[in-house]
Amino acid sequence: MRWNQERNAAGRRKLKSRMNVKSASPVPGAISGHRRYFFDKFGITERLLERCLGEALSAGGDYADLYFESVTATSLGVDEQIVKSASQGTSAGCGIRVISGERTGYAYTDNLNPDRLLHAAKTAALIASGPAKQPVQGFTETRAADLYPVPLGGFDLDLAARLELLLRVDRTARAFDSRIVQVRAGYSEELRRILVVGSDGSFASDTQPLCRLNAFVIAKEGALTTKGSAGAGGRSGLAQFVGSKSPENLAREAARGAILQLGAIPAPAGEMEVVLGPGWPGILLHEAVGHGLEADFNRKGTSAFSGLIGRPVASSKVTVVDNGTMAGRRGSLNVDDEGSPTQETVLIENGVLKGYLTDKLSARLTGAANTGSGRRESYQSIPMPRMTNTYMLAGEDEPEDIIRSVKRGLYAPNFGGGQVDITNGKFVFSASEAYLIEDGKITAPVRDATLIGNGPEALKYVSMVGHDLKLDEGIGTCGKNGQSVPVGVGMPTIKLDKMTVGGTGR
Amino acid sequence: MPEVITQSEASASDANLDLESLAADVVVLAVKAGASDAEAVAREGDEFSVDVRMGQVETLTESGSRALGLRVLFGKKSASASTSDLTPDGIRQLVEGAVALARITEEDPFTGLPEAEEFGTIPGDLGLSFDDVYSLPGEERIEWARRAEAAALAADPRITNSNGASFNAATGRMALANSRGFAGGYRTSYAGISAAPLAKDGNGQMQRDYWSSSARRLRDLESPESVGAEAARRTLRRLGARRVPTQQVPIVFAPEVARSLIGSIADAASGDSIWRGASYLAGKLGSEIGVSGLTIIDDNAMVFPNGVGGFGTSPFDGEGLPSRRTVLVEGGVLRSYLLNTYAARKLGMKSTHNASRGLAGAPGIGVGNLYLEPGRQTPEEITAAIPKGLYVTSLMGFGVNLVTGDYSRGATGLWIENGELTHAVEEVTIAGNLAEMFRSVTAIGNDLVFRSSVAAPTLRIDGMTIAGA
Numbered sequence: 001m002r003w004n005q006e007r008n009a010a011g012r013r014k015l016k017s018r019m020n021v022k023s024a025s026p027v028p029g030a031i032s033g034h035r036r037y038f039f040d041k042f043g044i045t046e047r048l049l050e051r052c053l054g055e056a057l058s059a060g061g062d063y064a065d066l067y068f069e070s071v072t073a074t075s076l077g078v079d080e081q082i083v084k085s086a087s088q089g090t091s092a093g094c095g096i097r098v099i100s101g102e103r104t105g106y107a108y109t110d111n112l113n114p115d116r117l118l119h120a121a122k123t124a125a126l127i128a129s130g131p132a133k134q135p136v137q138g139f140t141e142t143r144a145a146d147l148y149p150v151p152l153g154g155f156d157l158d159l160a161a162r163l164e165l166l167l168r169v170d171r172t173a174r175a176f177d178s179r180i181v182q183v184r185a186g187y188s189e190e191l192r193r194i195l196v197v198g199s200d201g202s203f204a205s206d207t208q209p210l211c212r213l214n215a216f217v218i219a220k221e222g223a224l225t226t227k228g229s230a231g232a233g234g235r236s237g238l239a240q241f242v243g244s245k246s247p248e249n250l251a252r253e254a255a256r257g258a259i260l261q262l263g264a265i266p267a268p269a270g271e272m273e274v275v276l277g278p279g280w281p282g283i284l285l286h287e288a289v290g291h292g293l294e295a296d297f298n299r300k301g302t303s304a305f306s307g308l309i310g311r312p313v314a315s316s317k318v319t320v321v322d323n324g325t326m327a328g329r330r331g332s333l334n335v336d337d338e339g340s341p342t343q344e345t346v347l348i349e350n351g352v353l354k355g356y357l358t359d360k361l362s363a364r365l366t367g368a369a370n371t372g373s374g375r376r377e378s379y380q381s382i383p384m385p386r387m388t389n390t391y392m393l394a395g396e397d398e399p400e401d402i403i404r405s406v407k408r409g410l411y412a413p414n415f416g417g418g419q420v421d422i423t424n425g426k427f428v429f430s431a432s433e434a435y436l437i438e439d440g441k442i443t444a445p446v447r448d449a450t451l452i453g454n455g456p457e458a459l460k461y462v463s464m465v466g467h468d469l470k471l472d473e474g475i476g477t478c479g480k481n482g483q484s485v486p487v488g489v490g491m492p493t494i495k496l497d498k499m500t501v502g503g504t505g506r
Numbered sequence: 507m508p509e510v511i512t513q514s515e516a517s518a519s520d521a522n523l524d525l526e527s528l529a530a531d532v533v534v535l536a537v538k539a540g541a542s543d544a545e546a547v548a549r550e551g552d553e554f555s556v557d558v559r560m561g562q563v564e565t566l567t568e569s570g571s572r573a574l575g576l577r578v579l580f581g582k583k584s585a586s587a588s589t590s591d592l593t594p595d596g597i598r599q600l601v602e603g604a605v606a607l608a609r610i611t612e613e614d615p616f617t618g619l620p621e622a623e624e625f626g627t628i629p630g631d632l633g634l635s636f637d638d639v640y641s642l643p644g645e646e647r648i649e650w651a652r653r654a655e656a657a658a659l660a661a662d663p664r665i666t667n668s669n670g671a672s673f674n675a676a677t678g679r680m681a682l683a684n685s686r687g688f689a690g691g692y693r694t695s696y697a698g699i700s701a702a703p704l705a706k707d708g709n710g711q712m713q714r715d716y717w718s719s720s721a722r723r724l725r726d727l728e729s730p731e732s733v734g735a736e737a738a739r740r741t742l743r744r745l746g747a748r749r750v751p752t753q754q755v756p757i758v759f760a761p762e763v764a765r766s767l768i769g770s771i772a773d774a775a776s777g778d779s780i781w782r783g784a785s786y787l788a789g790k791l792g793s794e795i796g797v798s799g800l801t802i803i804d805d806n807a808m809v810f811p812n813g814v815g816g817f818g819t820s821p822f823d824g825e826g827l828p829s830r831r832t833v834l835v836e837g838g839v840l841r842s843y844l845l846n847t848y849a850a851r852k853l854g855m856k857s858t859h860n861a862s863r864g865l866a867g868a869p870g871i872g873v874g875n876l877y878l879e880p881g882r883q884t885p886e887e888i889t890a891a892i893p894k895g896l897y898v899t900s901l902m903g904f905g906v907n908l909v910t911g912d913y914s915r916g917a918t919g920l921w922i923e924n925g926e927l928t929h930a931v932e933e934v935t936i937a938g939n940l941a942e943m944f945r946s947v948t949a950i951g952n953d954l955v956f957r958s959s960v961a962a963p964t965l966r967i968d969g970m971t972i973a974g975a
Contacts, residue, residue, distance in 0.1 A: 082612045082614050083611050084584075085584070085585070085586075085868060086607035086608070086610055087586045087587065087867050088588075088603050088604075089587065090590070090591065090596075091573065091588075091589070091590035091591075093571065093590065102559075102564065103563050103566070104564065104566070105566045106568075106569075107567065109569065110573075163610065181783060184782075220783060225786070225909055226910060267914070269937065269971045269972075271975060300667070301667055380571065382565055416904055417903065419903045419916070423669075423704060423713060424714070424744075426933050428902045428903035428916035428935070429903070430914070447910065448905060448907045448912045448914060449935075450903050450916060450935050452935050454933055500934070500935065501935075502914045502915075502934075503914065503937055504914075504937045504939075504971040
């Protein structure tokens with residue numbers, strides 16, 4: 001934590017001191033490449049940014065910011081051994097926000113001409129009423145980390161290299177087993193450029209690459225049909241698709257999952273001991289505690305975790321962090337969508353609730369520090385506190401010992417999606433690969449089942465934590481109030497002494 | 507670049523026509539660039555929304571955006587592109603991008619536009635767009651949201667907090683054109699109001715729920731007061747919720763959750779899943795897939811007696827084929843899949859005019875107004891016949907596997923004891939298999955109401971497993 005704060009403090013660099021409103025050109029040599037993009041491509045000037053912020057605050061708002069976004073995206077698909085689809089998209093726009101007390105005015109435009117921007121600023125300004133009271137501060141560029149190289153994106157891609165990844169998925173999955181009857185592979189990537197400037201003088205820009213590779217298969221045996229899927233990705237280039245993220249491994253994982261399901265028995269129903277495998281099962285943390293700790297819910301007193309800071313919410317073996325500073329990871333960001341540097345935030349330490357995830361608004365209203373968690377789906381959306389990469393720190397138990405300790409229970413190493421009701425704390429997450437544990441041994445695979453629990457209680461039943469912390473492969477997307485953002489999760493192998501498994505069997 | 511593109515920027519009064527010209531022009535450019543066929547979609551939308559919380563405005567959003575999508579075909583090869591940059595430069599890049607991508611795709615014998623004689627659009631006014639959605643003055647819009655929240659907060663002293671209430675309005679325009687002669691466009695409008703109160707009981711347990719009303723026409727919206735009151739009623743009845751033991755009992759799905767089951771049948775009957783074999787309904791055409799009382803219709807041409815079109819109504823589908831009514835399931839027998847042109851060709855069938863269209867990518871498959879035909883029993887009669895069971899009012903999670911039909915979701919609701927709704931239930935799952943569930947429907951209510959494009963009456967299903975304490 002402290003390291004991050006120091007880095008942030010040292011990383012802020014004065015570009016020019018305000019007061020001198022007329023100075024239109026920035027300090028020579030100080031313009032970063034990210035920022036240059038909007039200046040060059042859309043004719044944005046520092047003077048225009050100031051005018052828009054001034055207009056946004058003209059009716060008496062406390063704070064205003066402009067969020068410029070330009071996204072280019074490409075996707076490719078191989079289906080039935082044919083390169084069937086190729087698609088690209090580009091969009092650009094600006095969202096203008098004005099905050100007045102707890103009120104937010106928002107307007108956006110996909111036309112970056114000065115008069116359209118000023119019009120949007122005027123519209124957002126109307127959330128306040130009165131004379132202007134806040135001056136626009138001189139810009140200070142946020143110098144953030146460099147968590148991802150930026151080789152991806154644009155439309156000048158080496159498409160052949162990307163197609164080769166898909167064809168490797170296709171070949172490997174088909175060769176895996178004669179019962180694999182359908183294979184589909186998809187690759188998508190985007191390059192998102194942002195420029196965020198605030199009336200508080202904040203000025204940040206970033207270029208964020210993101211890509212993913214997916215395998216999807218259908219297996220058939222007699223009258224039985226099953227599916228399997230796997231994927232990997234992150235904020236780095238094609239070189240990441242090696243080892244566990246290689247096309248071959250993803251194809252095998254998808255195929256293995258589908259074949260396994262052909263022999264699966266009904267999942268059990270009821271409360272039992274549950275062992276979650278390392279990696280993607282960390283979605284448990286995302287649903288059980290993560291959302292409940294987002295500061296907007298807590299500020300309003302609508303979360304089951306409201307007012308629980310300093311109280312035990314998990315067993316003492318549990319420490320959970322949200323960390324947006326991990327190089328190349330899907331959930332990572334150099335700066336959040338309000339231009340604040342991301343950081344590592346301890347949510348739960350040795351079982352005790354430590355803190356919430358905040359953005360500028362919730363930090364200001366609650367007096368808490370800004371954790372750099374303000375995120376949004378696009379320029380059309382208002383930012384709110386969100387997770388980045390959320391994971392549980394490793395413990396000391398041997399994964400084998402954890403399995404061995406279970407008399408009768410469920411071992412779930414892979415999951416699909418999850419959901420939470422943050423007010424009553426109830427959450428679900430759906431196992432896509434799971435097995436019975438009988439007398440300390442993993443036995444029969446079971447069919448898909450949803451697990452359900454209560455957020456503030458569930459982690460109190462964590463009795464063993466493995467030393468095998470693993471992060472997911474980089475394909476998670478989180479939805480909140482209709483906005484989707486990429487996230488990561490992670491976890492070591494853990495044992496919950498009780499959790500409800502929603503199957504149909506005994 | 508043709509003049510018309512700059513015109514579309516200028517004229518607000520006849521924006522629809524301009525979008526159609528824009529789409530048509532892009533098709534011409536693509537063909538000039540060598541495409542053997544092309545299809546363009548242009549969209550434009552405006553939105554207004556206000557969220558009020560604890561009587562104060564929380565957020566106010568007002569904006570609009572436009573975008574253009576293009577699909578090009580070079581024989582049996584296809585690719586697509588989209589952009590929000592509608593300047594001549596942006597459009598040139600759109601066309602060049604799509605054409606360049608088409609070079610790397612491979613021939614797919616089933617790809618391509620529909621045949622020219624298939625195109626069409628339903629004539630007449632389908633009641634999709636009403637100017638009154640923006641007729642409320644700004645202050646009045648805020649007031650409507652305030653009134654909805656106030657009604658919820660005033661309903662009971664146990665309603666102590668709120669996730670807010672909102673009013674929103676939106677209008678949209680879309681145009682579709684292709685190189686085989688189709689050109690069409692239409693406008694839509696929407697208004698909505700919602701409230702989401704929180705309740706707290708003596709033990710400190712908190713619950714939330716919400717209610718909303720949506721309409722294409724402002725004057726068809728339910729009153730803010732009734733939305734707030736219903737939101738409060740739904741929230742209050744969740745208080746005192748507890749778990750129930752693991753067991754098999756009849757499950758009654760309230761209309762607002764029964765609709766998701768009907769949605770699952772439509773997803774499983776979607777041609778794209780069918781040709782892949784990735785659906786438990788693959789190969790089941792003409793077979794009995796449910797009880798004899800089960801009739802499911804998808805009608806994307808539906809207009810209500812008051813002249814207002816359904817939420818899923820449009821004059822033509824995403825490929826320019828005229829909208830129409832499709833009987834999906836009749837008396838428990840699967841009568842049709844849901845097909846676009848591609849899936850139809852894969853299966854050797856005809857499109858059911860269910861193509862959906864995003865901006866980029868090939869057309870998908872979507873439903874219009876999808877519904878389960880009502881039965882005769884009132885919801886009260888259905889519940890009254892059950893000695894012990896669960897009345898489900900909301901579902902959580904994504905535990906529906908359309909390939910195997912396996913179904914397992916988190917549920918909340920009310921416990922049924924001797925035919926009466928008693929205490930609230932939470933933190934349980936309900937599980938079964940779709941194939942068996944629709945053969946185990948033992949009652950269908952008479953309470954079909956179209957609150958959205960997918961609707962179902964109350965539904966009772968036997969034989970499912972509750973997992974709980």
